[in-house]
Amino acid sequence: MPRHAPRFLVSALFLVLGCPVFAQLDPAKITGPETCTNCHKLEGAAWQEMKHAKTFEELHRRPAAREIAGKLGIANIKNESTCVQCHYTSMGPVGAVKVVAGVSCELCHGAGADWAKTHNVKENPNRIADAEKLGFIPPANIYKLASNCYQCHTVPNEKLVNTGGHQVGSALELLAWSQGEVRHHFLGGKTNAEATPERKRLLFLVGRVVDLEFSLRGIASAVEQGNFVKGMNARINLAKAELQKIADKLPDGPAKTDVLAVIAAAVRPAAAADGTGLKITNKDAVLAGAKTISDLGQKMSSTYKGADLAALDPLLPTTVQGTPFTAP
Numbered sequence: 001m002p003r004h005a006p007r008f009l010v011s012a013l014f015l016v017l018g019c020p021v022f023a024q025l026d027p028a029k030i031t032g033p034e035t036c037t038n039c040h041k042l043e044g045a046a047w048q049e050m051k052h053a054k055t056f057e058e059l060h061r062r063p064a065a066r067e068i069a070g071k072l073g074i075a076n077i078k079n080e081s082t083c084v085q086c087h088y089t090s091m092g093p094v095g096a097v098k099v100v101a102g103v104s105c106e107l108c109h110g111a112g113a114d115w116a117k118t119h120n121v122k123e124n125p126n127r128i129a130d131a132e133k134l135g136f137i138p139p140a141n142i143y144k145l146a147s148n149c150y151q152c153h154t155v156p157n158e159k160l161v162n163t164g165g166h167q168v169g170s171a172l173e174l175l176a177w178s179q180g181e182v183r184h185h186f187l188g189g190k191t192n193a194e195a196t197p198e199r200k201r202l203l204f205l206v207g208r209v210v211d212l213e214f215s216l217r218g219i220a221s222a223v224e225q226g227n228f229v230k231g232m233n234a235r236i237n238l239a240k241a242e243l244q245k246i247a248d249k250l251p252d253g254p255a256k257t258d259v260l261a262v263i264a265a266a267v268r269p270a271a272a273a274d275g276t277g278l279k280i281t282n283k284d285a286v287l288a289g290a291k292t293i294s295d296l297g298q299k300m301s302s303t304y305k306g307a308d309l310a311a312l313d314p315l316l317p318t319t320v321q322g323t324p325f326t327a328p
């Protein structure tokens, strides 16, 4: 029996049940961070300094991690465990999957096997769009970029939180959390420049929208009272309040209308005990709301211009999460 068979069973089950929260990557299509850093050297150096990379060597040694794993009956954090989904990169064909790194390039930019040879062909003016069709997540698509962050960072795993005692998601705000230790802007040269003012506004706005979407998807999966439901509810309330501040700043017009529509689509989850635990009684309505929010987020990401969103500047965070990497 291949060591990772149980995990595949679980992801196959997710596919069958249409689990909307987590889009599992196919380990057979992961090329590994070294493939990327062959060309992207400075990005690789920046990544080495991220907690995303360090988790590979550090997580299983941390007492807090051992305690969570112990409560869940997990003996080996780096292998065959729930932890792999969010803390590690798995690659290889079915039956020979190995954990090779922490959260590496392809967990944020898409599994590379199909697109890696397309995205960099300078002679092809449509290289980025062509690569995107093959699974590449280009930084220009802020909606897709953000979805990846939040599917991990909302920690949509009820058992992990309630039984394991894992923290209930992160206070990830996309602008501050992408411009600190995660920043790696080297296509233009050696300066690890911050995002432009226009892009910052879009990162901020779309991030808030996607946080709400994934918090709703998370709570829709709940089956018991506990920290998970409490935490997801708190996320939903916070995201709505932050979006209301955004709506209040925007002048009357299409952007304000869209943001108000996002808030309105966040259907309040209604819970009832059903004998064995908890049932989100309006799950379909919550998920339909999440879908509406997703559509609006994609529209904002692909059609809005940061130049039109200067009204948001007073709301933008002034500090970043972690220290940005400086090229030697």
Ligand code: HEC
Pocket (backbone or CB within 6 Å): 031, 035, 036, 037, 038, 039, 040, 105, 106, 109, 111, 112, 116, 119, 120, 121, 127, 128, 137, 138, 139, 140, 187
């Ligand atoms: C053979 C060299 C090479 C390899 C291997 C490579 N890249 Fe690239 N990559 C490039 C070049 C060159 C560009 C700039 C293309 C351009 O100017 O549009 C680029 C651009 C990018 C961009 C920005 C694209 C955009 O939208 O502007 C990302 C993100 C990226 N690469 C990620 C990766 C990841 C992740 C991997 C590993 C799976 C990878 N690359 C492997 C050479 C490479």
Ligand code: HEC
Pocket (backbone or CB within 6 Å): 062, 064, 065, 066, 068, 069, 072, 074, 077, 081, 082, 083, 084, 085, 086, 087, 151, 152, 153, 154, 155, 156, 157, 160, 164, 166, 167, 169, 170, 171
């Ligand atoms: C659904 C995604 C997800 C899964 C599954 C997951 N984690 Fe995490 N974990 C995260 C995220 C995201 C963070 C970062 C939180 C932050 O910094 O805000 C984190 C942080 C942690 C931390 C705190 C790191 C520190 O020291 O500051 C520990 C410990 C941890 N995880 C252990 C585990 C263990 C053990 C497992 C498996 C039983 C696991 N995690 C599974 C997403 C996940």
Ligand code: HEC
Pocket (backbone or CB within 6 Å): 051, 052, 054, 055, 059, 085, 086, 087, 103, 107, 108, 145, 146, 148, 149, 150, 152, 153, 172, 174, 177, 178, 180, 181, 182, 321, 322
């Ligand atoms: C595959 C899951 C995953 C994805 C995708 C992901 N992260 Fe993380 N992130 C983690 C985990 C796990 C940790 C904690 C690692 C640890 O400490 O062991 C973390 C930690 C971080 C930290 C450090 C937090 C701190 O405590 O200082 C930042 C910043 C961060 N992530 C930002 C992002 C952003 C921005 C994105 C999207 C562009 C993103 N992450 C995508 C799993 C993920």
Ligand code: HEC
Pocket (backbone or CB within 6 Å): 033, 036, 037, 040, 043, 044, 047, 052, 103, 104, 105, 106, 107, 108, 109, 139, 145, 178, 179, 182, 183, 184, 185, 186, 187, 188, 194, 195, 199
């Ligand atoms: C935690 C998620 C995450 C990881 C891991 C990650 N990236 Fe990125 N990457 C991003 C985000 C977010 C952006 C856009 C940042 C912005 O807009 O400021 C980006 C942008 C880029 C760009 C374009 C930068 C530019 O100058 O325009 C390249 C190239 C790239 N990444 C390559 C890589 C490579 C190679 C790795 C692995 C060594 C990697 N990334 C790891 C999230 C990630």
